[in-house]
Amino acid sequence: DGGITQSPKYLFRKEGQNVTLSCEQNLNHDAMYWYRQDPGQGLRLIYYSQIVNDFQKGDIAEGYSVSREKKESFPLTVTSAQKNPTAFYLCASSITGEETQYFGPGTRLLVL
Amino acid sequence: GQQVMQIPQYQHVQEGEDFTTYCNSSTTLSNIQWYKQRPGGHPVFLIQLVKSGEVKKQKRLTFQFGEAKKNSSLHITATQTTDVGTYFCVNNQGGKLIFGQGTELSVKP
Numbered sequence A: 001d002g003g004i005t006q007s008p009k010y011l012f013r014k015e016g017q018n019v020t021l022s023c024e025q026n027l028n029h030d031a032m033y034w035y036r037q038d039p040g041q042g043l044r045l046i047y048y049s050q051i052v053n054d055f056q057k058g059d060i061a062e063g064y065s066v067s068r069e070k071k072e073s074f075p076l077t078v079t080s081a082q083k084n085p086t087a088f089y090l091c092a093s094s095i096t097g098e099e100t101q102y103f104g105p106g107t108r109l110l111v112l
Numbered sequence B: 001g002q003q004v005m006q007i008p009q010y011q012h013v014q015e016g017e018d019f020t021t022y023c024n025s026s027t028t029l030s031n032i033q034w035y036k037q038r039p040g041g042h043p044v045f046l047i048q049l050v051k052s053g054e055v056k057k058q059k060r061l062t063f064q065f066g067e068a069k070k071n072s073s074l075h076i077t078a079t080q081t082t083d084v085g086t087y088f089c090v091n092n093q094g095g096k097l098i099f100g101q102g103t104e105l106s107v108k109p
Helices: none
Strands: A004-007 A010-013 A019-025 A031-037 A043-051 A054-057 A064-066 A076-078 A087-094 A107-111 B005-007 B010-014 B019-024 B032-037 B043-049 B055-058 B061-065 B071-076 B085-093 B096-099 B103-108
Touching: A004 A087, A010 A019, A019 A031, A019 A087, A019 A107, A043 A064, A043 B096, A076 A087, B010 B019, B019 B085, B019 B103, B032 B071, B043 B055, B043 B061, B071 B085
Parallel strands: A010 A107, B010 B103
Antiparallel strands: A004 A019, A019 A076, A031 A043, A031 A087, A043 A054, A064 A076, A087 A107, B005 B019, B019 B071, B032 B043, B032 B085, B055 B061, B061 B071, B085 B096, B085 B103
């Protein structure tokens, strides 16, 4: 099956700890994105990557980091600098130049 | 930055009633997309509008893009329980999606 997978579904973080969220796609899409969703709100862009080995900050990049070493993978690290990390994190991908983004199932991050 | 405002935030309807959500921008938009997110799920692309005054239909769903390309609406005729979820209008700015706040629709059987 083609699609986007995110793992884990739920993730718990202790204070001061870095955690990494996985996002993998086998759609052969060039572009990948990370969004954050807080309860009752729309999605906000954290980072995006239009091509391998290149990525740009979105609107709320502080406290997060990413890498794009492979076309299929775009992991997101939530660092200890992110003071309010509890949220629903969604990864998406699209064919560069196309307008439709396809979303993964998401990861819910909770701080203990 | 450019913002997209969406109303209402919540809408509760009886099954069979109609539903409409509205999206507005202070500036002209190159496009409007609509996504649906089921409770606990992820956003799913519904449609994109790019032309002034454009109207598109998908079964019981009707999407409109205003003549000035500053507003859009989604209308659902005769709602069903399967329509439950949050509907987002979205402006795609070269791959960067700008989301409205969403309208959460609940349908009472």
